[in-house]
Amino acid sequence: MKDYSILLYYCYAQIENPEQYREEHHLLCLNLNLRGRIIIASEGLNGTVSGLREDCEKYMAAVKADPRFAKTDFKIDYSDKHAFAKLHVRHKPEIVHSSLRNIDPNKRTGIHLEPEEFRKMKDQDDVVILDVRSDYEFSVGRFKNAVTLPIENFRDFPAKVDELKEKYKDKKILTYCTGGIKCEKASAFLLEQGFENVYQLHGGIIKYGQEAEGADFEGKCYVFDNRLTVDVNKVNPSIISKCYVCATPSDRMVNCANPTCNIHVAICESCGDKMQGACSVECKTNPEVRPYDGSGYYQKESNGYNPFKGLKREKVKN
Numbered sequence: 299m300k301d302y303s304i305l306l307y308y309c310y311a312q313i314e315n316p317e318q319y320r321e322e323h324h325l326l327c328l329n330l331n332l333r334g335r336i337i338i339a340s341e342g343l344n345g346t347v348s349g350l351r352e353d354c355e356k357y358m359a360a361v362k363a364d365p366r367f368a369k370t371d372f373k374i375d376y377s378d379k380h381a382f383a384k385l386h387v388r389h390k391p392e393i394v395h396s397s398l399r400n401i402d403p404n405k406r407t408g409i410h411l412e413p414e415e416f417r418k419m420k421d422q423d424d425v426v427i428l429d430v431r432s433d434y435e436f437s438v439g440r441f442k443n444a445v446t447l448p449i450e451n452f453r454d455f456p457a458k459v460d461e462l463k464e465k466y467k468d469k470k471i472l473t474y475c476t477g478g479i480k481c482e483k484a485s486a487f488l489l490e491q492g493f494e495n496v497y498q499l500h501g502g503i504i505k506y507g508q509e510a511e512g513a514d515f516e517g518k519c520y521v522f523d524n525r526l527t528v529d530v531n532k533v534n535p536s537i538i539s540k541c542y543v544c545a546t547p548s549d550r551m552v553n554c555a556n557p558t559c560n561i562h563v564a565i566c567e568s569c570g571d572k573m574q575g576a577c578s579v580e581c582k583t584n585p586e587v588r589p590y591d592g593s594g595y596y597q598k599e600s601n602g603y604n605p606f607k608g609l610k611r612e613k614v615k616n
């Protein structure tokens with residue numbers, strides 16, 4: 299039995315004083331020994347954390363007990379260890395940087411499809427499956443026949459919609475992303491732009507893997523924790539990405555060991571060993587090169603923020 303849970307979740311809900319709520323939420327996470335990344339904004343919360351199963355249960359109960367977040371849908375995975383080295387709870391203007399700040403998915407968004415509904419609908423003739431994630435994410439895995447966009451960041455999505463309009467305006471659009479959060483605004487934006495039949499995969503690829511066995515998802519799903527990718531497809535799995543160094547099929551996503559390069563690509567195990575985690579000979583011989591531990595994952599520098607600074611620890615425990 300795996301002792302740890304890894305949670306992925308979001309909730310669009312109005313938070314009156316997000317900075318104050320950030321403090322409160324940070325302490326909740328610290329007291330439960332959670333690690334991961336959480337973003338608090340006036341439009342809601344978005345997080346991915348890991349912790350002991352019982353602590354994650356307490357956390358989910360605490361979040362859902364707040365009426366604002368009662369409808370939060372948690373995607374739960376299990377692991378034998380933490381998936382993060384640290385805890386960051388940040389206040390930002392949006393829970394996903396989108397340049398669509400004015401859109402409120404609670405007012406209008408694409409129709410939510412549960413994984414089984416999505417599976418049944420995705421191969422119909424008048425359907426276009428639209429991946430709203432970034433290039434490094436779909437490069438390692440995506441739905442068969444999905445339309446992908448050459449974007450490095452979700453904030454570049456709106457600029458691509460004109461092209462989509464020309465080609466697919468009269469089709470049924472099925473959007474998907476990792477856990478569903480980007481689709482809330484992406485599908486709302488498509489509706490705003492005049493698309494009429496817009497649907498979104500509720501719970502994203504992660505929930506689709508858990509509830510619909512991941513059928514026709516090719517490759518692996520990129521995730522934002524130290525696993526980097528997870529398996530999704532239990533029915534007809536495949537590998538769609540190639541090793542950046544030797545071009546053999548590989549879905550081992552790594553960051554180049556040279557911190558200045560840091561390119562995020564697939565590098566096979568044998569090239570990883572040979573190149574000590576670097577993407578090129580040039581990067582391998584860079585004086586700044588980071589020690590390769592076989593994972594290709596390097597901890598980001600922390601900003602050193604600790605809410606216990608200036609606070610009495612005993613006070614927090616009560």
Ligand SMILES: [Zn+2]
Nearest residue numbers: 541544566569
């Ligand atoms: Zn290779």
Ligand SMILES: [Zn+2]
Nearest residue numbers: 554559577581
């Ligand atoms: Zn490199």
